[in-house]
Amino acid sequence: MRSAFTMIEIVFAIAIIGILTTVAIPKLAASRGDAKISALAKNVSVAMSEISAYAVSKKSLAPRFETMSHAASGMMQRGEATQSGKSLLVKMNTVNDCLIVDINTTESSVGLKLEYGDPQGDEMCERLQNVVDLKGYSIALFGQRVRY
Numbered sequence: 001m002r003s004a005f006t007m008i009e010i011v012f013a014i015a016i017i018g019i020l021t022t023v024a025i026p027k028l029a030a031s032r033g034d035a036k037i038s039a040l041a042k043n044v045s046v047a048m049s050e051i052s053a054y055a056v057s058k059k060s061l062a063p064r065f066e067t068m069s070h071a072a073s074g075m076m077q078r079g080e081a082t083q084s085g086k087s088l089l090v091k092m093n094t095v096n097d098c099l100i101v102d103i104n105t106t107e108s109s110v111g112l113k114l115e116y117g118d119p120q121g122d123e124m125c126e127r128l129q130n131v132v133d134l135k136g137y138s139i140a141l142f143g144q145r146v147r148y
Contacts, residue, residue, distance in 0.1 A: 033124060037092075040080060041131045044090055044099055047071040048112055048137060051103075055141040061103060061110070072101075089117070098125040099132060103141075112139040 005013075050069035055061055065081075065088045066073035072088055075081035081090045090099035097117030104111045114137035119125040 033127070037124065037128045037131055040075075040090065040092065040128060043071045043075050043080070044101065044114065044132065045137075047075070047088070048101060048114065048139060051101075051112055052139050052141060055110075055112075059142065061141070065101075092125040092128050093122050095120050095122045095125040098122070098128055110141045112141055113137065 047065070047069040050071055051061075051065070054068040062068050065083050066076060072081065075088075075090065076083070079091070081088050082096070083089070086103040086105070088101040089097040090101065092098035095117065098119065100115045100117050102113045102115060104113055114132065114134055116129045116134070117125075119129060
């Protein structure tokens with residue numbers, strides 16, 4: 001009856017653990033990146049909805065995005081976004097303007113628009129831009145498209 005493992009059994013066990021680790025760690029890192037992209041895309045969507053609701057309820061726009069949207073405020077506090085004039089610049093990795101939430105004001109209308117910034121070759125920014133469809137994010141503010 002044996003009471004211990006042989007050296008060859010221990011080497012094989014370590015080799016198997018090493019192989020499993022090399023397969024699992026990249027998958028874990030990719031999952032973390034996907035979660036960050038998903039959360040940021042959702043926060044941008046929520047921020048735009050909140051700004052639209054703020055405009056309708058207050059019949060005006062505040063000068064700061066934090067006032068109009070809790071989601072925008074949270075992104076700014078976490079360093080995921082900054083305000084530049086009437087634009088909210090959403091950061092991803094090293095790209096400071098991966099997504100741009102812009103308040104467009106003309107004489108005839110006021111709208112909220114989402115645009116892509118220059119990804120500068122950053123893979124995470126490109127993936128975030130691929131997740132967000134710009135077609136659904138052009139919003140007329142103050143109920144301008146409502147016809148009576």
